[in-house]
Amino acid sequence: MGKIRDYFSAIGKSFLVWRTPSPLTDADALAVFCLQRAIYVAQTALYGYLRTRAGLQHFYLFTDKKFTAVLKPARSRLVLVCLDDLVVYAAAILPELSAQRRATLATRLFAHGIAALQDEALLQEELRSAQADFERRSHLIDWAARAAPDKGIAAFRKSAEALIELAPIVDALKKYDDEIVINSMHFKWHGVRSQLRERLDAHALLASLA
Secondary structure, three states, rough: OOHHHHHHHHHHHHHHHHHEEEEOOOEEEEEEHHHHHHHHHHHHHHHHHHHHHHHHHHHOOEEEOOOOOOOHHHHHHHHHHOOOHHHHHHHHHHHOOOOOHHHHHHHHHHHHHHHOOOOOOOOOOHHHHHHHHHHHHHHHHOHHHOOHHHHHHHHHHHHHHHHHHHHHOHHHHHHHHOOHHHHHHHHHHHHHHHHHHHEEEEHHHHHHHH
């Protein structure tokens, strides 16, 4: 029961932050926003998928030591993929930035998340590797495509597919879930994208980067 309380406490904190209306005026505030929303999406999407598949037995999963030993790193890896998608989108929608400056900002936002996950279920080597890989890829991103309003769903495809891949569910069942799970993940990202655009004070944030 203690593990279940801890799990829902973490989700509850995400909901409390979710209601915070303050504008995002600098990179540090944007970094916090991105990490909190990545955690929120990863936790709720992963738990929702497990609950659907396990039915009434899903509560027992959190008292099974073997299962939680697999679940914790899966959750942390999904957070990283969600963070990857979100920081790229955040950097992409800022106006009047060169590709180099967008890559630098996105790398900074991602590094904040890596630092915050130091005590989580992943090895330091894996976290360092994720950071290095992100930095390499950041210089190859098509920023205009990521920011296009009609490409919003496609911009978050990576995390939607990662949910299917990382969820500790047997592959024989996953093959039936692909479309439903991906659509569910996209629905969660729709609200995050809208809130980011509403709260982002681009002028102030760009001034803070100058």
